[in-house]
Structure formats: structure tokens, C-alpha cells
Amino acid sequence: MFICKNCLKDKFLKDYLRDYPQKGKCIICRSESHTVTDIEAEEFQNLFKAVVRYHYAEYHYNNHWGGAFGIEGILLNENAIIEHRFHDEGDSDLLYTLLPKDVYARDGNGVSLYYGFDEYIRGLFTTSLQKENSKMISTFEKELNEKNHYVVEEKAKSLLEPLASQIENKISIGKSFYRARIGFEKRYADLLNPEYDKITYYYEPYREKNIQAPPPPKASAGRLNRQGVSYLYLSSDIKTAVSEVRPHPGHLVSVGKFILSREIRIADLESINLRKFCTDDKIKEFIFLNSIGKKFSMPITPEEREQYLITQLFADTFRLLEFDGIRFKSSVSDGYNIVLFDANLCKYTNEESDVLLCEEVKYSIRGINEGVVFDKEDFEEY
Ligand SMILES: [Zn+2]
Numbered sequence: 001m002f003i004c005k006n007c008l009k010d011k012f013l014k015d016y017l018r019d020y021p022q023k024g025k026c027i028i029c030r031s032e033s034h035t036v037t038d039i040e041a042e043e044f045q046n047l048f049k050a051v052v053r054y055h056y057a058e059y060h061y062n063n064h065w066g067g068a069f070g071i072e073g074i075l076l077n078e079n080a081i082i083e084h085r086f087h088d089e090g091d092s093d094l095l096y097t098l099l100p101k102d103v104y105a106r107d108g109n110g111v112s113l114y115y116g117f118d119e120y121i122r123g124l125f126t127t128s129l130q131k132e133n134s135k136m137i138s139t140f141e142k143e144l145n146e147k148n149h150y151v152v153e154e155k156a157k158s159l160l161e162p163l164a165s166q167i168e169n170k171i172s173i174g175k176s177f178y179r180a181r182i183g184f185e186k187r188y189a190d191l192l193n194p195e196y197d198k199i200t201y202y203y204e205p206y207r208e209k210n211i212q213a214p215p216p217p218k219a220s221a222g223r224l225n226r227q228g229v230s231y232l233y234l235s236s237d238i239k240t241a242v243s244e245v246r247p248h249p250g251h252l253v254s255v256g257k258f259i260l261s262r263e264i265r266i267a268d269l270e271s272i273n274l275r276k277f278c279t280d281d282k283i284k285e286f287i288f289l290n291s292i293g294k295k296f297s298m299p300i301t302p303e304e305r306e307q308y309l310i311t312q313l314f315a316d317t318f319r320l321l322e323f324d325g326i327r328f329k330s331s332v333s334d335g336y337n338i339v340l341f342d343a344n345l346c347k348y349t350n351e352e353s354d355v356l357l358c359e360e361v362k363y364s365i366r367g368i369n370e371g372v373v374f375d376k377e378d379f380e381e382y
Helices: 011-019 042-055 070-075 089-098 135-146 149-167 238-244 280-297 302-320
Strands: 002-004 036-038 168-171 176-182 186-189 201-204 232-235 252-260 264-268 325-329 336-340 346-357
Touching: 011 036, 011 042, 070 089, 135 149, 135 280, 135 302, 149 168, 149 264, 149 280, 149 302, 176 238, 176 346, 232 238, 238 252, 238 336, 238 346, 280 302, 280 325
Parallel strands: 264 325
Antiparallel strands: 002 036, 168 264, 176 232, 176 252, 186 201, 232 336, 252 346, 325 336
């Protein structure tokens, strides 16, 4: 039985299909004109289960826990995994006898969709993989409150060393990135030709060393670097670079372009590939790495800077594992950030240097206590 590329919605499944393309009829749209893939293949089955767990907690799909209609209940409505546009409802019944063929992993191989029994009690996967936070992270955070970072570092290194190859990625020489700084170098006015009510200004951007990473003595502590350590923070595009310096409306921001002067090896936390983690044991590794990635991307207010300790710890660890830098999602824009441990890996170019006006900043708010029934008897100040 096959599904075509247009009927798969999830990015990991789409990526799988690109590697295992076949010809055939899609069970969902019934078309024969698109590339399809065999959903009965063992690798597809395991990835499918991992993808369900990536998007959904078990109580959404296990009817023992209230997921009233099982996996079908999710897939028969709008969902994150496949397009729901069956040509014939009978086809959907057929599909769900095979997706998945087996909800458990057998003999320690593959992925379990249900948690199953712990001794005598039925357990459940309480959180989707993308939202789950590894307990390891909070253990590290607790330790960092009591011990110096270099004491904790060895443990972080021994945990991450065997996982390094799973998140390793290369970026080619010549790739360009952007960096922003609030302010500008100089302002000029056109005084020879002034209109009575309006002077035309030209803003010269910060260039060269004025937009590069500061020298170590001037480097203040950041999300990834400790005080006095100079890393080069870059973004994938101009808008992300500008957003990362958190300008207020009305701020003028200089941007500069930087070009990689050699191929680099990065710890890529922006796009951790679930396909590399399709056994129950490996899924635990995925949760750990994904939780580190979320720490890098999490918005932190300036008064919470002590929270940098955990990201600084992992940055140091990746540096010890001989990565050139780290890539992670931006928390304030759609692009990604990349931090290089050696600022000389990139060369500044004047090409797109410019000054931009921050016209508007949009805020998104929600009630933080929503859904919480607060009873002082049950809660403790924390
Ligand atoms: Zn299709």
C-alpha cells in the first residue's frame, strides 16, 4: 500500500519519501501521477509511529486513555501527519489497519506507540516528543546552581559525545550570514539642497570591526558565551539578525554580511532529524537533544540572565567536542541563528551593509494563569 508525496504532511515523512520513492497508486488521493512510498516497509512503520509521538501525547490516540477513536480519530480529521482528503472513506479503513501494523516495538527494535505496562500499571507518554523536556536538563540546571560549570562539564561531555554524529552538519565555504547592531556610525545631511521643512539624511552603517564580534575583554556574557569570551553570533537572514538585537520601534539598526571562509562542522539543533532516532532507546536521545535545542531558542528576558548558565554549559561542551559552532532556531523570527566559537571563520563584506529603521514591534500575549485553578492550600511558593 502506498501514499504519495502530496498526501504526506509531516516533514520527516516527506523526507523519507524522497529517499524511498516508488511508482504506484496513492491510497489517499488515488492518483498514480505522483511519487509514492510503501507504507508497509518496516522503516516507514517505525518512523510513522515516531511521528505520531512527535506531534501528539498518548491520551490523544490511545483509547485506554481517552483518545476515543485511536489513531484513526486523529488522522480522520485535520492533523499534522497526513492530508485528510480520502477519495473513498473505505480506503481510510483499509489504511488504518496497516498504520501502524503493530503499536509496540518488538524485541527492543523499533518504536512503541503505546507506553504499555510498567510492572502492573498502565503507563502513558504524557507529552508529545516535540514538547517533552528531558529530565537531564533540569538535573544539570540544579547542579549548576551549586557547582562551578567545569565540574558539571565532564558529565555533559560524556553524555553528548556518543550523540555528536547525530546532530553533526556541515556548512560550505562561501555561505553568507548577517549580524546586526543597534545604532549607526555617522549621519550626514544634504545641506546644499535643503527643502524648507525637510532635511535629507544619509546614515552610514557600522562596518568592519564595529559590527564584528567584540574582542574578548569587551565581550559581555551572552546566551552562549561567558564574560570575556568572544563568539560570533550570526543569523540566517537580515530580519532575523535585526530581531535578535531586540530593537524598539524607532531604533536605527546597522546590518552587516559575513561570509564563511572555510567549510565548518556545526552542532545542528535547528533541524534534528527524527529519522535517526527510530527505536525506543534512541527516542530518549532525541528528547535530550531537542530539549537542548529548545533551551537555545527559548526567549529569555534581560533580568533572567542566570538562565544563560545552562546554554553556556552546552555551548562549552560542543566546543570541547570540536564543533565549530551551533545552529538553533531563533525565538524572535522565522530564521535561525548560528554561533561560531572562532570569529575568524567568517569574513566581513561591505556588500549588503545598511542601516534599517525598526518601524514596528508586534507583541503576542496570553493569560499565563489560564486554566489553572489556584487554591493556596494545594500550591507552594516556588
Ligand atoms: Zn496522494
